[in-house]
Amino acid sequence: MYHLILYILIIGAGTLGELCVTRAMKVVGEVKDFRPAAIVRVFARAVRVPWMWAGIALMATAFFSLLTVLTTQNVSLVVPVTALNYGAGALGGRLILGEKVSARRWVGVMVVCVGVAVVVLGGR
């Protein structure tokens, strides 16, 4: 039960965190000027969007949950589970950010999920 909660935190908080960062960057708006000074201004604007801080806090929660799981469970067991992040990401993009995830994109995401799991099972 304890591990299940941690896994839910790793995937749920991790994905929600990245969705929050995405939302924050959409609030900042499309970046079109890539000169260093302009990028610094984008950065300064991004840290004033509360979504950015919510995202960072959630991503930190996911990171520390991962570290906690890794203290008791084997890496080869833990990391394939994180392949589920890709499915959760597409679902979150669709439901929370309103992105249009087409059938083709779903297929691609599922293939990536399988590939990541195989890479991890392949070990070093």
Added chain:
Amino acid sequence: MTSAGNLHFKTFLFILLMVVFGPLGNVLLGKGMKRIGTVQVTDLTSAGHLLAQILSSPTIWAGIASLLSFFVAYMLVLSWADYSYVQPASSVAYAMVALLAHYLLRETISPLRWAGVLIICLGVLVVGYTPPRTTEPR
């Protein structure tokens, strides 16, 4: 260049930066920390000594710079592209890690792992054929 072509191009470019700088940063940090070795931190003096060692390593600074570049590229690309496009597309990083491990660190990569890398690239190719942005700019 058309605006759709332009969008595809800059999305591709920034995902490429993420895929190069993310794994490179991790490898450099790993190498830098291994060179310092296992350190017993018992008091403030030894902690200060460790910090001085970390801060004087060019490899670690290169790693930090790489990871910073990764994060900036990640933030910028998300200012226009879908999360459900960027996230799967950036999994090409697994291929980059395998290549770096094979050529730079001389590690042996199992055939199963290479097969996984191929499957990931196939999935990314499929995602790459969808439009990078499906929401209206705010």
